[in-house]
Amino acid sequence: MYSTTEHIGVNELGDMIINVGPQHPATHGVLHLVITLNGETVKKVEPHLGYIHRSIEKMCESLSYRQFIYSTSRMDYLSSHINNHGCALAVEKGLQVEIPARAEVIRVLMGELTRVASHILWWGALAMDIGAFTPFFHAFREREMINEIMEETCGARLTMNYMVPGGVMFDLHPNFHKRVKALLQQFKDKLDEYDELVTYNTIFINRTKGVGFISAEDAISYGMSGPSARASGVSCDIRKIYPYGMYDKVQFDEVLLQEGDTYARYLVRMQEIRQSLSIIEQLIDNIPEGDFQAKTKAVLKLPKGEYYSRVETARGEFGVYIVSEGGMTPYRIKFRSPGFSNLSALDHMTRGSKIGDLVATMGSLDLVIPDIDR
Amino acid sequence: MEREELQQYLGGLGSLxxxxxxxxxxxxxxxxxxxxxxxxxxxDEQLGFDYLFCLTCVDFKTHLTMVYHxxxxxxxYNIVVKSKLDRQQPEIETVCDIWRTAExxxxxxxxxxxxxxxxxxDLRLLILPEGWEGKNPLRKDFEDEVNMIKL
Amino acid sequence: MISFSEIASSVHQWLNSHLSPAWVLTVEMVIVGVAAIALFALLGLVLVIMERKVAAYMQIRLGPNRVGPKGMLQSTADTVKLLVKEGITPAGADKFMFNLAPFIAMITAMLLLAPLGFAKDFQIWDLNIGVLYVTAVSSLSVIAILMAGWSSNNKYSLLGAMRSGAQIVSYELSAGLAIMTIVVLTGSLQLSEIVESQRNGWWIFKGHLPALIAFVIFIIAVTAETNRAPFDLAEAESELTAGFHTEYSGMKFALFFLAEYINVFTVCAIGATLFLGGWMPFHIGNWEGFNHVMDYIPSSIWFFGKTFFLIFVIMWFRWTFPRLRIDQLLDLEWKYLLPISMFNIILVTVIAIYHLHG
Structure with missing residues (x-):
């Protein structure tokens, strides 16, 4: 099935072997793909990982249950809130603490804002992969508003570190409500503009329709999750099937499409932006008063056992698996990152397509490299 | 099937x-x-565990445990399958032809x-660079004088 | 009012009164050469800063705004930077071809400036087969790209060059046929005569539907021929990093870069000459007063105005459209543009035979 990697040159069949990355405009980070080409046609894609591997799992073994959460912000930096949420949930499962209602709402609000920010950035990045530069800058305009909201409340723009076991770290900033309202209004105006610029563009549709197809069975077998799997018709939204936080109390639809191509993945994410905005709209006027953090002990100790929590990040299912031996630090932590599994399907999806399709498909998977390498 | 029922059904599958x-x-x-x-x-039609969402290993110092979610x-349904491995000679059958994500x-x-x-x-290094064969950083006895931060 | 043609003729007279005819010719050739190189450099600088400003406007940002007033000297500063940078030749490259390629690209771009009528009676070389000359010389640019891609010893460059070869050779057909439409209507290959034939109205207006179709096809084809988005597959930043000029640095890169912009200028100037009347002012039939007012605007402003309008349109394409895939690109040419242009040229022949045009 595989031969050993030929890093340079041409293999025995006369196929060209090209290194895409670790520095390449299409890989959005330090992903390294060794692709085998027959002319313009891709015959094999082999990812080489580890350029940003920091062994976060090993580091977490020597960090306390309060500290390790923050290292997960550095994994999938575009959905750090949701990663933090997943870790906090796992610790809370062990501690058996009750989360105040206000904290739950804040967590969901922040999670959905993160999802919108992540999807909107992805929208720009995909358009750039396909050759349109302008959407990227338009995407940053809206993303900047979300970053400002985050900055005010959490003190940081990217790695927020806002979730703590038992709630959130600070209360909301007084401007939060006003700013989120302005954001919702902005999106109402601009989302149609986005559609006009990219979604209905004939070249864009030609470049993405039927490209990078993966069937539902294959998507499941490759462990794909998130919008990439939902575009193949796999119902896998953790928020719906195993609700956490207060997702069972808000109204939203799981966006499912059957086509399984790049365009479907695109449409799923564009729909998800709208769904996330509707969740924010439902919650922003109904933030309950009260504590934002439950009382917890200064030093957290989880009872001996295993704890697994699953959350839905912007890229898919994020799992935190904690093995505790009863000490102050986790005995073993495993992070199940969505990008890692999604990437493993790339070879299957792009065999036989053109180089341009490879770039489009890779863009549509929304890979974040630190999330894959950890 | 409820949890008890499922557990009973699984119990009939073999020596577990x-x-x-x-x-x-x-x-x-x-x-x-x-x-x-x-x-x-x-x-099994009654089970249909088609989604392997997490595959990892835990080092318990006396043995290794493979954990499949x-x-x-x-x-x-969600289940966790575990298998203990010898720490000196850890070997187990692959499942990557059953779930391709396992590769x-x-x-x-x-x-x-x-x-x-x-x-x-294709059992090669994936994340670690060349020259790391045989060193297993996530084992508990792994020591790296240069880069490791101990608290 | 000072016009270019008056300057040219007074220089010519002054030289004739002082020197022998042979020396006049030599001196004039030197002057023209210097002027062409100056124009080449100046156009490059202007177009680069224009592109960056247009892009900034489309992308809701400011663009360069530090060097000089409103950042207008940014491209000059960049050129100086590129001039003093080291031009690296990769170890595995074919050195001769590698170093020759940017010069061929530049020379081709400069040769194309020769038959352009920049203003009334102001033309470097008004040869009687001007249109043929333009199509012939412009197709040489593909050689430079192929040379660069092949000699770089880089697979990205090679892929970019091969894409570019397929693309330029294909799109030349439609571009050529679109140009032929106007030649059929005018009955001349000489650019000055083509401009003269539009005294009572530009071809895009009086050429009926075929001229309009030809104009649209021409704009699409030349966008592809100059390797600009949405047809920038030869460079395709997100796929091939920088395509055929991946390995070039310093001034050798700058020559490719400048040549691209000069090519854009040239094709837009050709487009303006053929379809929009060149330096000819905008005239409407028998509206004497209106036509008289239009004549007051210098012919050079008409020419550059039309050319820069077309350049703006091509830049607008670049900052709006995503890139096509290579097979879609060739489909567009061979399955759509070429059949349409062939049909169009039959149509225009009928119009020309029955003298249906104005």
Whole structure:
């Protein structure tokens, strides 16, 4: 099935072997793909990982249950809130603490804002992969508003570190409500503009329709999750099937499409932006008063056992698996990152397509490299 | 099927031991029976565990434990399959022809824990650079004087 | 009012009164050469800063705004930077071809400036087969790209060059046929005569539907021929990093870069000459007063105005459209543009035979 990697040159069949990355405009980070080409046609894609591997799992073994959460912000930096949420949930499962209602709402609000920010950035990045530069800058305009909201409340723009076991770290900033309202209004105006610029563009549709197809069975077998799997018709939204936080109390639809191509993945994410905005709209006027953090002990100790929590990040299912031996630090932590599994399907999806399709498909998977390498 | 029912059904599949507690059903299987059980879990119409969402290993200093988190997209069951491995000669059958996602996950476990997956098509280092064969950073006795921060 | 043609003729007279005819010719050739190189450099600088400002406007940002007033000297500063940078030749490259390629690209671009009528009676070389000359010389640019891609010893460059070869050779057909439409209507290959034939109205207006179709096809084809988005597959930043000029640095890169912009200028100037009347002012039939007012605007402003309008349109394409895939690109040419242009040229022949045009 595989031969050993030929890093340079041409293999025995006369196929060209090209290194895409670790520095390449299409890989959005330090992903390294060794692709085998027959002319313009891709015959094999082999990812080489580890350029940003920091062994976060090993580091977490020597960090306390309060500290390790923050290292997960550095994994999938575009959905750090949701990663933090997943870790906090796992610790809370062990501690058996009750989360105040206000904290739950804040967590969901922040999670959905993160999802919108992540999807909107992805929208720009995909358009750039396909050759349109302008959407990227338009995407940053809206993303900047979300970053400002985050900055005010959490003190940081990217790695927020806002979730703590038992709630959130600070209360909301007084401007939060006003700013989120302005954001919702902005999106109402601009989302149609986005559609006009990219979604209905004939070249864009030609470049993405039927490209990078993966069937539902294959998507499941490759462990794909998130919008990439939902575009193949796999119902896998953790928020719906195993609700956490207060997702069972808000109204939203799981966006499912059957086509399984790049365009479907695109449409799923564009729909998800709208769904996330509707969740924010439902919650922003109904933030309950009260504590934002439950009382917890200064030093957290989880009872001996295993704890697994699953959350839905912007890229898919994020799992935190904690093995505790009863000490102050986790005995073993495993992070199940969505990008890692999604990437493993790339070879299957792009065999036989053109180089341009490879770039489009890779863009549509929304890979974040630190999330894959950890 | 409810949890008890499912546990009973699973008990009939072979020689397994169940671990009490935990959010999901935890079952232990000997590494000899492991492959047959996994195939059954995937193919059984009543179960249909088609989604391997997490595959990892834990080093318990006396032994290694492989942990497979399985989910059924049809019935929404979740189970955890574990198998103890010898720490000196960790070997287990691959599952990457049953769940293709396992290919990358097994390569990751191979380099981080040194577990050898038999019949894996392409068991090479995935994340670590060349020259790290045989060093298994996520094992508890791994020491790196230069880069490790101890608290 | 000072016009270019008056300057040219007074220089010519002054030289004739002082020197022998042979020396006049030599001196004039030197002057023209210097002027062409100056124009080449100046156009490059202007177009680069224009592109960056247009892009900034489309992308809701400011663009360069530090060097000089409103950042207008940014491209000059960049050129100086590129001039003093080291031009690296990769170890495995074919050195001769590698170093020759940017010069061929530049020379081709400069040769194309020769037959352009920049203003009334102001033309470097008004040869009687001007249109043929333009199509012939412009197709040489593909050689430079192929040379660069092949000699770089880089697979990205090679892929970019091969894409570019397929693309330029294909799109030349439609571009040529679109140009032929106007030649059929005018009955001349000489650019000055083509401009003269539009005294009573530009071809895009009086050429009926075929001229309009030809104009649209021409704009699409030349966008592809100059390797600009949405047809920038030869460079395709997100796929091939920088395509055929991946390995070039310093001034050798700058020559490719400048040549691209000069090519854009040239094709837009050709487009303006053929379809929009060149330096000819905008005239409407018998509206004497209106036509008289239009004549007051210098012919050079008409020419550059039309050319820069077309350049703006091509830049607008670049900052709006995503890139096509290579097979879609060739489909567009061979399955759509070429059949349409062939049909169009039959149509225009009928119009020309029955003298249906104005």
């Amino acid at each position: 031991t169940f671990e009490e507690g935990g959010e999901w059903i935890n079952l232990f299987v000997e590494s000899g029976d492991f492959r047959a059980l996994m195939e059954q879990l995937r193919r 399985l989910s059924s997209t049809r019935y929404r 990358f996950h097994e390569r990751e476990v191979y380099e981080l824990f040194g577990v050898k997956f038999m019949n894996h098509p």
